[in-house]
Amino acid sequence: MMKRLLREKLSIALLAFSGLFAMPANAVLEIDITEGVIGGIPIAIVPFMNTQSAPQNVSEVISNDLNSSGRFDLIPERDFLNRPTDAVDVNYKDWRLLKADAVVVGKVIPSGSGYNVSFQLLDVGRGLPIEGRSFNVPPNLLRRAAHQIADIIYQALTGKPGAFDTRIAYVTKSGPRYLLQVADSDGYGPQNVLESGEPILSPAWSRDGRRLAYVSIKKGRSVIYVQDLASGTRRIVSQSKGINSSPAFSPDGSRLAMSLSKDGNPEIYVMNLATNALTRITRDRAIDTEPSWSPDGRTILFTSGRSGKPQLYRVSAGGGTAQRVTFQGRYNARGSFSPDGKKITMVTDQGQGHRIGLLDLNTGSVKVLTRSDLDESPSFAPNGEMVLYATKAGRSGVLSVVSDLGRVAQTLRFQQGDVREPAWSPINRKL
Amino acid sequence: MNKMAKILLVALLAVVVASCGGRKKLQENPGVSAEIGDTTSGIDPEIQAYMDANGIVDSGRYNLSDPLSNKTIYFEYDSSALDPESDMIVQFHAQHLASTGGSVVLEGHADERGTREYNLALGERRGQTVQAVMSALGASNSDVVSYGEEKPVSAELWQNRRVELLY
Numbered sequence: 271m272m273k274r275l276l277r278e279k280l281s282i283a284l285l286a287f288s289g290l291f292a293m294p295a296n297a298v299l300e301i302d303i304t305e306g307v308i309g310g311i312p313i314a315i316v317p318f319m320n321t322q323s324a325p326q327n328v329s330e331v332i333s334n335d336l337n338s339s340g341r342f343d344l345i346p347e348r349d350f351l352n353r354p355t356d357a358v359d360v361n362y363k364d365w366r367l368l369k370a371d372a373v374v375v376g377k378v379i380p381s382g383s384g385y386n387v388s389f390q391l392l393d394v395g396r397g398l399p400i401e402g403r404s405f406n407v408p409p410n411l412l413r414r415a416a417h418q419i420a421d422i423i424y425q426a427l428t429g430k431p432g433a434f435d436t437r438i439a440y441v442t443k444s445g446p447r448y449l450l451q452v453a454d455s456d457g458y459g460p461q462n463v464l465e466s467g468e469p470i471l472s473p474a475w476s477r478d479g480r481r482l483a484y485v486s487i488k489k490g491r492s493v494i495y496v497q498d499l500a501s502g503t504r505r506i507v508s509q510s511k512g513i514n515s516s517p518a519f520s521p522d523g524s525r526l527a528m529s530l531s532k533d534g535n536p537e538i539y540v541m542n543l544a545t546n547a548l549t550r551i552t553r554d555r556a557i558d559t560e561p562s563w564s565p566d567g568r569t570i571l572f573t574s575g576r577s578g579k580p581q582l583y584r585v586s587a588g589g590g591t592a593q594r595v596t597f598q599g600r601y602n603a604r605g606s607f608s609p610d611g612k613k614i615t616m617v618t619d620q621g622q623g624h625r626i627g628l629l630d631l632n633t634g635s636v637k638v639l640t641r642s643d644l645d646e647s648p649s650f651a652p653n654g655e656m657v658l659y660a661t662k663a664g665r666s667g668v669l670s671v672v673s674d675l676g677r678v679a680q681t682l683r684f685q686q687g688d689v690r691e692p693a694w695s696p697i698n699r700k701l
Numbered sequence: 702m703n704k705m706a707k708i709l710l711v712a713l714l715a716v717v718v719a720s721c722g723g724r725k726k727l728q729e730n731p732g733v734s735a736e737i738g739d740t741t742s743g744i745d746p747e748i749q750a751y752m753d754a755n756g757i758v759d760s761g762r763y764n765l766s767d768p769l770s771n772k773t774i775y776f777e778y779d780s781s782a783l784d785p786e787s788d789m790i791v792q793f794h795a796q797h798l799a800s801t802g803g804s805v806v807l808e809g810h811a812d813e814r815g816t817r818e819y820n821l822a823l824g825e826r827r828g829q830t831v832q833a834v835m836s837a838l839g840a841s842n843s844d845v846v847s848y849g850e851e852k853p854v855s856a857e858l859w860q861n862r863r864v865e866l867l868y
Binding site (some may be wrong): 355469487489490491492512513516531536557560573579601604623624646647665690 | 779806808813814815816817818819821822823825826829844845847848849851852856
């Protein structure tokens with residue numbers, strides 16, 4: 271166990287180092303694997319035949335993606351007996367010796383003004399190919415191609431879609447400057463959505479990945495905006511008296527749930543985005559906030575202090591009587607459904623600080639996925655198998671990804687200041 | 702606090718405020734801040750009497766020699782209730798503002814624990830608690846805003862759970 275942990279730390283450190291030269295400003299500086307993998311699928315990713323000019327090391331990106339998912343046990347490169355780059359050169363016996371279930375080989379070769387990326391995923395036990403594909407991409411999409419390959423491998427071996435070619439939104443703070451950014455799921459390629467001298471919070475994706483809703487606080491007044499990512503145009507959707515917070519798009523994108531205190535006390539409302547008509551969903555003297563939609567759009571999960579301490583409740587999206595969902599732990603807040611609607615991730619305090627919890631709605635059991643005491647803003651990957659959240663490293667905010675099995679925690683560090691309020695986009699991209 | 706006690710308190714506070722004419726004048730000239738705290742050392746006798754009568758012990762969070770110099774009111778974790786000492790400080794400000802007819806912005810804050818959205822609501826609720834005390838004592842020209850946990854002032858968590866009285 272120790273040895274395995276050590277070799278992972280080493281290989282990831284090397285990955286991070288070799289990636290430094292191609293790194294854009296404000297990108298991930300370091301990726302720490304803080305938990306070992308137990309019982310993952312043993313897989314060997316052989317370094318791809320790489321063109322010197324290629325701006326990305328495709329097989330390294332694939333290795334890092336698969337490692338971060340917590341579902342694979344990557345066999346270290348130094349143990350490889352040989353390094354084939356094509357299926358015809360693979361001697362399955364060599365890989366059986368290393369106890370690999372699967373081997374990935376591939377090539378990156380110049381093609382036109384870009385590159386041709388091809389790979390093959392091989393079943394070591396049966397000695398047969400499982401998957402193989404080839405992409406022609408411009409240089410700026412090489413990394414995306416690598417994420418797509420990782421997604422294909424993930425699906426082929428686990429039966430569930432991968433979530434590597436996806437995006438995340440988050441807020442950085444350096445000095446008095448707040449930046450709302452969108453980047454690849456591993457933190458690369460950040461793009462500014464909004465820059466402000468005042469706090470930005472609660473970024474929330476529309477299901478199609480085209481819009482972000484967020485809250486900006488100016489002179490103590492919170493305002494909810496919806497911004498179109500492609501055009502950059504934004505509009506104010508709520509700036510009523512009191513607090514305007516916690517926007518959440520309905521699955522069909524037509525409505526926005528939010529928490530407003532315009533009547534003196536924070537309540538959950540749903541706004542029809544076409545007409546701006548508001549429907550009040552809750553009516554309680556306590557704080558009601560952090561609404562989140564069930565995948566079928568019928569139920570809204572929210573945080574309420576009505577029992578004396580924050581707990582999660584669910585209510586019909588049309589309003590009605592709310593039912594309490596969480597009973598274990600003295601603090602349960604900011605819940606959101608898994609894409610299949612069977613689980614909820616939330617901030618939970620079970621007596622050891624604020625950590626990320628996973629509530630199984632069938633069994634009612636709560637699993638605590640993290641170990642720090644200031645973990646917040648959890649959101650599921652679109653495949654529901656990983657959770658992105660914010661935590662603290664010293665006094666600085668960082669983002670982490672943990673598998674829903676609690677096996678692997680990966681920390682994404684950013685070069686500039688504090689990072690917080692992550693939100694995983696609900697959709698995979700297409701090349 | 703029952704109604705009778707409240708009436709007595711208001712009467713007492715009126716006496717206290719009236720007897721602090723010198724300080725009151727200083728508050729009207731905020732530029733002369735160096736003089737704040739010069740008037741007395743230790744707890745004001747009238748305040749001490751009120752504290753004794755209500756079982757309030759000096760927590761060390763406030764300068765009790767000069768109640769109006771305390772422009773920040775503190776709260777317990779995940780609570781928007783005023784403890785008796787903080788309530789007393791708010792009442793001094795309320796009396797002062799009621800007498801001057803001045804306006805105040807009540808800026809609510811929370812510490813970093815818990816979710817940002819819940820803390821935004823908690824900050825507002827803290828401001829509303831202060832506002833209710835102010836209104837009850839005739840200082841009705843107040844406005845509540847909240848920054849939640851976004852503007853910490855200290856690494857000490859208790860110092861961040863606060864309402865700042867901006868006037």
